[in-house]
Amino acid sequence: MIYTQQKKLNTVISDFKKAGKSIGFVPTMGALHNGHLSLMKKALEENDVVVVSIFVNPTQFNNPKDLEKYPRTLEADVEKIATISKDILVYSPEISDIYGTNVSSDFFDFQGLDRVMEGAFRPGHFDGVATVVKKLFEIVTPTKAYFGEKDYQQLLIIKKMVEITQLPVEIIGCPIVRNEGGLALSSRNQLLSDSMREKVTFIYKILQKVKDEFVTKNISEINEFVENTFVEEKDFELEYFTIAEADTLQTATTREIDKKFRAFIAVYAEGIRLIDNMEL
16 A cells, blocks of 8 residues: 555554554665565564655755656555565655655754764765654654665664654664675666676675685775775776774774774765675
């Protein structure tokens, strides 16, 4: 069932809540792939009812051309969702339903989580993300909400937003889903040519190499290796690579036994911006 009007969705959700049913929520921007579907499967396992939103959020785009190019495939998305379960509720609002006449972001103090990596290269991006997710949480009132670890920084930002606003929802992080070559599934992959889609598995191979070398080499050596590798790769433009503490996202300079670390990377291929990360 597709809901475009908030009032109708609210009525249905209210009935479920009165019946004591738990609600799982998967917010998306559409152009769905198996990564999204894995979140829905997890939500179905853990909840009585599942809601999926499909909404391309304008306030999280720094580049208007990026917003314009973002794939919109609602009909195909609904068909994919139906292959998982015909009982999933799909919420596909208009911009005015979410923002009214004031299409702008709220401002949050994420205590530095938003000032590194994606936040450093996309100012205001995470205020836009947190704003729309907060609004969707207030509409759907989920018990649990599911986010993929491909956008690991976003996952931590959402957890911090929930902590700040004290919204009664549990945030569940789910593993990255990759294709056979290791490429992290992303809606943006659809914009790549077939030949480039094969080449970009190079990003995953780099991260695997970093994970292997993290055991024996120091971080400065690994950083230098990655930068030099991309200098030689003319098909790709490295925007950033960093090894950071998994809990704070602060750039790491040395390994510490009592801390967890992840490698993060952003790369342009054919003008398409791709991000990935890997636990070390």
